[in-house]
Amino acid sequence: MKPPVCCAPDERPSLVHIDCASHVYPDGSVGMHAMCFSVHRGEVIAVCGANGSGKSTLIEHLNGTLVPAEGRVQVHGETVDDARRRQLWRTVGVVFQDADSQLFAPTVIEDVAFGPMNLGLSPAEARQSALEALEAVGASGLAQKIPAYMSGGEKRLAAIAGVLAMRPEVIAFDEPTSDLDPVHAARVEGLIDELRRQGQYGLVLSTHDLDLAARIADRVAILKHGSVIANGPPRDLFYDVELLGGAGLIEPRVVRLWRELCLRTGRDLEPQPVTEAEFVAALADTGRG
């Protein structure tokens, strides 16, 4: 087993940093072990791992809903103490995997306004903020809808709006496209990409869909048994079959196809495409070559 990757010095200032943190659940199962993880502004980092690898535990530590038994959480370089941890939700918003658990108010507008109200905005300001967030995710039409009668994709958009309305610095998405149809999955993916382009957020997405991570992430952290065992750009990690197999992951479809193509044609794996666009470009180059 690969040892945990501990915090390499990074000159970029991190928004949130988890420093060699460990968490053990009451039943003795290890949620995190010597976990080191940083989130930077303007970056999408995909946290990839099999079920039970610690993705959701990591996200709940980012948001302060779980506390590490060992190690520490830092925000803007300052260690988060107990009092500050209770305010961590202001910095890190979480879009949970199960949107039904997030949407608890009778209408979407009231649910999206819940966070801004907790930030201390007046009811009118909170509703305005909620409307703006719904507009930002292209779901203004959902404002008066009742979550129980919405589709899974609509619920996910409303849940994202609920977090966006709080204007956090970091947004963590737990399995953002799982259970969604291709159209809604593409819409959520496009939304994450749009947020990245705005450059004001640090974006974390936990997923075991490496195709999604390849398309959207600037950096990937591979998790196993509650630790980061590899960390880097998708291209550096997704061609490492041993690494991915050891983490219980399957290489992205593009990587699989490119490897097969190279094997059959006897050419080198370079330029190692990881996205469909890169694959097509590489294929075109092969044709020209």
Added chain:
Amino acid sequence: MPPLRRSSHIPDPNLITLYAERGGSALHRLDPRAKVGALAWLVVFVTLARPTWLLVAALAVTIVVYLLAGLPFRELLRWYSIPVLFVLSLVVFLVWEEPGAPVLAAGGLVLTTGGVALVVSLVARALTTVTFTLVLLMTTRYVHLAGLAAKVLPSPIDQVFLLSYRFLFTTLGLIDGLLLALRARGGGLVRGVLTSTRLFAGIFALSFVRAYDRADRVGRAMTARGYEGRFPPSEPLPPLSVVQLGAVAVAFAALAFAVLGGLPGFGGVVP
């Protein structure tokens, strides 16, 4: 809107919310305080009124109010089944040997006209209260109910009340899924309970455990968005309607007069 899947006999909280949030009848526009006052008045009224005809009339009027609010009548009839069964299960031992003309003899027991009147009175009392409670819940937006709770109840009781109301949604949602899974495999609630009582008792208990687990996740999601024990309503209550509250006050005064004056129908409570 997806078709209703839940047992048609359990009030569907999502449908209740839908009518409350989307309805546009005159009752929807009434001051929520007046509606709560009217419900309180109605409960006192059906508790004190004695004649069966008066109680049946109260039920009829309440149903008319329900219909005027544009609420679904067929669902109401289905939702009546549980309160009716509840009342019948309570009065089954009380209805026999009441004074009155015999209607039915079963074994050594005699059901009289007085016993029938007792059943009708109790059912009418229960259904009147259930119907107007549904009118209140289906014509009042949640944000206004929350606002009222925040004003009337001390903290954290108001939070407990509001979260319990939403927890009901979670529990019923899980029971909904359970019934759907039963039906999808040819099962049925009544048949299942009769043939596999222990198994179904376990499933029923498990649905509450799951509801608790789900509520825990909802709680975590709320904490993640800054919930610290206060759930402030995102909209203020509508302005106080002096006329409507005055009408409720007059109704209370009239009821007090009827009771204290020993008017027909309210006899026996004269001081």
